Amino acid sequence: xxxxxxxxxxxxxxxxxxxxxxxxxxxxxxxxxxxxxxxxxxxxxxxxxxxxxxxxxxxxxxxxxxxxxxxxxxxxxxxxxxxxxxxxxxxxxxxxxxxxxxxxxxxxxxxxxxxxxxxxxxxxxxxxxxxxxxxxxxxxxxxxxxxxxxxxxxxxxxxxxxxxxxxxxxxxxxxxxxxxxxxxxxxxxxxxxxxxxxxxxxxxxxxxxxxxxxxxxxxxxxxxxxxxxxxxxxxxxxxxxxxxxxxxxxxxxxxxxxxxxxxxxxxxxxxxxxxxxxxxxxxxxxxxxxxxxxxxxxxxxxxxxxxxxxxxxxxxxxxxxxxxxxxxxxxxxxxxxxxxxxxxxxxxxxxxxxxxxxxxxxxxxxxxxxxxxxxxxxxxxxxxxxxxxxxxxxxxxxxxxxxxxxxxxxxxxxxxxxxxxxxxxxxxxxxxxx
Numbered sequence: 001x002x003x004x005x006x007x008x009x010x011x012x013x014x015x016x017x018x019x020x021x022x023x024x025x026x027x028x029x030x031x032x033x034x035x036x037x038x039x040x041x042x043x044x045x046x047x048x049x050x051x052x053x054x055x056x057x058x059x060x061x062x063x064x065x066x067x068x069x070x071x072x073x074x075x076x077x078x079x080x081x082x083x084x085x086x087x088x089x090x091x092x093x094x095x096x097x098x099x100x101x102x103x104x105x106x107x108x109x110x111x112x113x114x115x116x117x118x119x120x121x122x123x124x125x126x127x128x129x130x131x132x133x134x135x136x137x138x139x140x141x142x143x144x145x146x147x148x149x150x151x152x153x154x155x156x157x158x159x160x161x162x163x164x165x166x167x168x169x170x171x172x173x174x175x176x177x178x179x180x181x182x183x184x185x186x187x188x189x190x191x192x193x194x195x196x197x198x199x200x201x202x203x204x205x206x207x208x209x210x211x212x213x214x215x216x217x218x219x220x221x222x223x224x225x226x227x228x229x230x231x232x233x234x235x236x237x238x239x240x241x242x243x244x245x246x247x248x249x250x251x252x253x254x255x256x257x258x259x260x261x262x263x264x265x266x267x268x269x270x271x272x273x274x275x276x277x278x279x280x281x282x283x284x285x286x287x288x289x290x291x292x293x294x295x296x297x298x299x300x301x302x303x304x305x306x307x308x309x310x311x312x313x314x315x316x317x318x319x320x321x322x323x324x325x326x327x328x329x330x331x332x333x334x335x336x337x338x339x340x341x342x343x344x345x346x347x348x349x350x351x352x353x354x355x356x357x358x359x360x361x362x363x364x365x366x367x368x369x370x371x372x373x374x375x376x377x378x379x380x381x382x383x384x385x386x387x388x389x390x391x392x393x394x395x396x397x398x399x400x401x402x403x404x405x406x407x408x409x410x411x412x413x414x415x416x417x418x419x420x421x422x423x424x425x426x427x428x429x430x431x432x433x434x
Contacts, residue, residue: 088158088226089124089150089401091381092165093415094216095232096143099178103143104235108169108216109134110147115162115222120155124148124404141311144415146380150402151225163223167216173209176236177202184231187385188224196221198231228381304330304338304418314425316346317368320358324365329374336421337373337389339397339406341429349429369393370407370432377421380414395433407431 096104111134114120123129125148126137139145151161171177177200186196196218203213218229305327308314317340321327330336341349349355357363369392383389388396389406397407404411407430416423 089148090163090165090223090225091228091384092147092223093230093379093381094145094167095230095415096139096145096169096234097232098235099237101234103139103141105139106143106145106169107136107138108145108147108167109136111166111168112149113164113166114151115164116155120152120161121149121163122152124150124402140413140415141307142416144380146414148404159225161225164221165218165223169214169216171202171212171214173211174238175212177214178234178236182231182233184218184229187228187381189226196229198233200233228385230379230381302419303332304336304421304423306331307416307418307423308340311425313342313344314340316343317341320346320364320368323358324361324368326365326368326372329372330420332420334374334420335377337376337378337383338421338423339371339389339409339411339426339430340423341371341409341426342412345409345426345428366393366432367429370397371426371430379422380411380424383411383424391433393432397430397433407433 092110094108096106098104112121112123112132114132119132122131123135125146126135129135129149131149135147137145137147147165147167149163151158155161179200181197181199183195184198186194188194199217199219201215201217203215205212216233223229305318305321308318308321308330321330330338346358350358356367358367372392373390374392375390378386378389383399383406384401384404386399388398390396399406400408406424406426409426409428409430411424412427413425416425
């Protein structure tokens with residue numbers, strides 16, 4: 001007799017609990033030996049089989065999972081899109097030169113006034129500015145004073161946020177300005193470049209040996225984010241101090257001489273007696289005239305190589321330029337923009353485990369050409385208006401205007417102008433882009 005495992009009377013077979021709802025000779029529901037393979041209470045179309053599936057195998061579970069994944073992906077896309085919409089900033093550069101065109105060592109105080117909330121902006125340059133307080137910015141070696149500011153993240157309509165800027169500068173005694181106003185270039189988004197007027201008023205103290213205070217204002221003009229304004233302000237000749245500083249106040253005093261020409265005639269006869277006195281005072285200008293010939297001596301040093309050699313913090317770069325054989329490229333006439341890592345930047349690079357071989361001329365040349373644009377002169381305002389800067393080796397270096405970086409390296413000094421281009425000093429070495 002065969003051993004029927006479903007026979008409850010067979011002592012050798014497995015003990016199967018009796019199903020009170022099923023006949024005693026029916027196969028056990030779900031028994032693996034049941035030829036139908038279907039539980040007794042299952043319907044032919046397999047609906048109960050789907051009900052007995054694990055949750056992760058059910059079609060509805062996959063639908064829910066797909067919806068969740070789609071929502072998460074959408075959230076990430078929106079977050080990334082929002083992150084790319086960083087607020088733009090306003091940029092003002094003032095190139096300060098003396099009456100011979102040489103850069104001045106000066107400093108200015110900038111005061112920003114937002115048309116809405118006075119505390120709705122932040123200083124970007126100078127980096128230590130504490131908004132809404134005024135900020136002090138010092139001229140670089142090219143005489144350029146830079147101010148950058150932007151609306152805070154709390155401002156809802158970033159592109160419509162408006163502000164004004166007032167600058168003040170202390171002028172040494174007997175110093176004048178070449179004019180009472182200067183025309184500045186304005187770049188605003190995609191609009192054609194135009195000009196804006198920088199008006200100047202000078203407060204002259206009673207003591208002629210005391211410094212005067214110049215106040216610069218952009219009259220009837222409000223800055224919008226992404227505005228770039230570049231100005232040039234020059235000193236007047238040494239003998240025009242009173243004319244320049246007291247233009248508004250001396251205007252009435254100049255009227256009497258014109259209205260009373262006969263009284264000025266006797267005074268001109270007295271002038272010969274007073275002429276000996278001014279003669280010693282005019283003696284210094286001849287002495288300063290030879291000093292104005294000093295720039296010709298430094299004129300050869302106004303090439304990019306001359307600018308680099310004039311700074312002790314760029315000595316490492318100068319040595320690498322000579323090793324790579326690029327001295328002539330940076331000395332000869334041209335239109336070059338050089339991003340110059342300082343000594344500390346090269347020290348950090350050489351201390352890294354994957355530092356390049358700076359003893360190999362070809363390696364050094366490839367690295368330096370990734371910091372060089374030989375086809376155009378790009379001032380800081382031009383650089384920050386670009387998304388990337390083309391260079392002579394590798395891909396273009398990306399620009400992050402909000403962070404003030406190029407190729408991921410911070411720009412620590414800008415607009416060191418030369419007769420064959422411009423130099424921007426970097427606080428890190430840029431990688432060669434693929």
